[in-house]
Amino acid sequence: MSDIEAVRQILARYVRAADRRDGAAMASLFVENGIIEISHNDGGHLVPIGRLEGRDQIAQAVTGMMRPHPERGWSHHATFDHIIEIDGDVAEVDAQFIVYNTAGAVKPSAGWPAGAFGAQGTVTPVEAGYYRPTLRRINYHWRIQRHRIDLDLPMAAPGA
Amino acid sequence: MSDIEAVRQILARYVRAADRRDGAAMASLFVENGIIEISHNDGGHLVPIGRLEGRDQIAQAVTGMMRPHPERGWSHHATFDHIIEIDGDVAEVDAQFIVYNTAGAVKPSAGWPAGAFGAQGTVTPVEAGYYRPTLRRINYHWRIQRHRIDLDLPMAAPGA
Amino acid sequence: MSDIEAVRQILARYVRAADRRDGAAMASLFVENGIIEISHNDGGHLVPIGRLEGRDQIAQAVTGMMRPHPERGWSHHATFDHIIEIDGDVAEVDAQFIVYNTAGAVKPSAGWPAGAFGAQGTVTPVEAGYYRPTLRRINYHWRIQRHRIDLDLPMAAPGA
Numbered sequence: 001m002s003d004i005e006a007v008r009q010i011l012a013r014y015v016r017a018a019d020r021r022d023g024a025a026m027a028s029l030f031v032e033n034g035i036i037e038i039s040h041n042d043g044g045h046l047v048p049i050g051r052l053e054g055r056d057q058i059a060q061a062v063t064g065m066m067r068p069h070p071e072r073g074w075s076h077h078a079t080f081d082h083i084i085e086i087d088g089d090v091a092e093v094d095a096q097f098i099v100y101n102t103a104g105a106v107k108p109s110a111g112w113p114a115g116a117f118g119a120q121g122t123v124t125p126v127e128a129g130y131y132r133p134t135l136r137r138i139n140y141h142w143r144i145q146r147h148r149i150d151l152d153l154p155m156a157a158p159g160a
Numbered sequence: 161m162s163d164i165e166a167v168r169q170i171l172a173r174y175v176r177a178a179d180r181r182d183g184a185a186m187a188s189l190f191v192e193n194g195i196i197e198i199s200h201n202d203g204g205h206l207v208p209i210g211r212l213e214g215r216d217q218i219a220q221a222v223t224g225m226m227r228p229h230p231e232r233g234w235s236h237h238a239t240f241d242h243i244i245e246i247d248g249d250v251a252e253v254d255a256q257f258i259v260y261n262t263a264g265a266v267k268p269s270a271g272w273p274a275g276a277f278g279a280q281g282t283v284t285p286v287e288a289g290y291y292r293p294t295l296r297r298i299n300y301h302w303r304i305q306r307h308r309i310d311l312d313l314p315m316a317a318p319g320a
Numbered sequence: 321m322s323d324i325e326a327v328r329q330i331l332a333r334y335v336r337a338a339d340r341r342d343g344a345a346m347a348s349l350f351v352e353n354g355i356i357e358i359s360h361n362d363g364g365h366l367v368p369i370g371r372l373e374g375r376d377q378i379a380q381a382v383t384g385m386m387r388p389h390p391e392r393g394w395s396h397h398a399t400f401d402h403i404i405e406i407d408g409d410v411a412e413v414d415a416q417f418i419v420y421n422t423a424g425a426v427k428p429s430a431g432w433p434a435g436a437f438g439a440q441g442t443v444t445p446v447e448a449g450y451y452r453p454t455l456r457r458i459n460y461h462w463r464i465q466r467h468r469i470d471l472d473l474p475m476a477a478p479g480a
Binding site: 001002005009011012013015016071072074076078079080100102104105107112116117118119120121123124125 | 258259314
């Protein structure tokens with residue numbers, strides 16, 4: 001597998017871990033002291049929102065701070081249009097992302113109504129921005145060293 | 161072209177065939193006795209929805225069972241974040257997908273209203289899930305042997 | 321970097337330039353006398369909408385004719401499922417695209433309401449279609465020679 005493809009697939013595994021709320025899988029994609037920096041891009045000005053340092057904090061945030069999926073719900077963190085520049089053992093990535101929430105409809109006890117056809121429920125894009133991680137190759141494996149998440153939208157958090 | 165790229169482009173041709181409702185183009189991406197298995201992922205439990213076996217059944221389903229596009233309508237089956245593992249002549253793929261329907265607005269006989277600007281119509285995501293195909297390389301060509309479609313949302317079908 | 325990857329990343333830079341309304345960055349991706357042809361795919365019949373020729377016209381259109389982002393707004397031109405065929409120094413690309421607008425909510429002076437959680441604002445898909453560029457390799461660099469944009473939806477423009 002080419003280095004560019006290997007780096008791209010780290011991002012593919014990153015979004016799987018996010019959607020599964022799987023902190024251990026997420027942490028394994030980072031170097032031991034890896035960093036996540038989340039900012040809101042407020043008209044070109046990056047406003048820091050949060051910072052995580054080290055695999056333990058990262059695992060805990062994914063497992064404990066991301067909202068669990070509601071019943072019949074799931075999410076897709078999706079990435080597009082990767083710009084990947086590799087210099088030796090360092091890769092710089094700039095990728096667009098959008099997060100979709102999906103929510104399945106409840107099947108009525110009498111069955112789907114006459115005329116219902118196809119998927120029953122909603123697919124809603126709720127977040128967007130850029131992932132800008134830096135990865136390092138260590139013993140032939142690419143790992144995220146520092147992950148910048150630049151969000152288009154402001155974030156509300158308890159107490160903020 | 162690398163094997164990973166060749167496999168990825170099979171998926172790109174798969175979504176083109178789906179959006180064109182082109183059964184012959186779709187069937188040509190599968191091995192002769194290829195299989196499609198469609199399931200609804202109901203909170204981690206895969207509920208079988210349908211199964212197709214062989215190129216003829218696959219071609220017929222695409223041409224005859226997918227709803228035709230309405231007037232001024234089109235769809236985009238889009239895939240993201242491919243995880244592709246190749247071992248010899250076998251490739252295992254895990255890709256996210258979302259289906260969008262697009263519907264063009266009708267241009268009023270008096271022309272677009274004053275102030276109208278840009279695209280006139282709607283782009284609506286309606287389905288999402290994971291494509292999990294297994295491909296085989298036969299005479300240098302990658303073909304889908306078994307295609308798992310795991311849908312986020314339940315499906316309604318006539319009589320179901 | 322493989323040729324296919326290099327071509328794919330030209331498209332990734334194209335969408336960045338579009339979203340930044342950066343005419344100079346956009347023009348630099350084209351050959352000097354590059355062409356953009358925009359059409360509306362009206363039920364299989366391509367209706368020409370606009371044509372740009374040369375780097376100056378292209379730069380001017382991106383900087384001057386695309387609507388500026390509103391306050392707290394941004395866009396993502398996103399591409400998917402690239403089919404890339406390379407023959408010597410010529411590459412033919414067929415990619416799906418969707419354009420999303422994002423709009424951040426205004427934070428109330430009293431702070432986000434109790435119970436607000438996560439991204440505050442909207443992510444709306446507004447355009448879709450296919451990018452069908454032809455690229456040429458000149459002195460080891462891929463550049464767009466002719467870029468076809470086939471839109472699903474009709475476009476309204478002042479006076480049209």
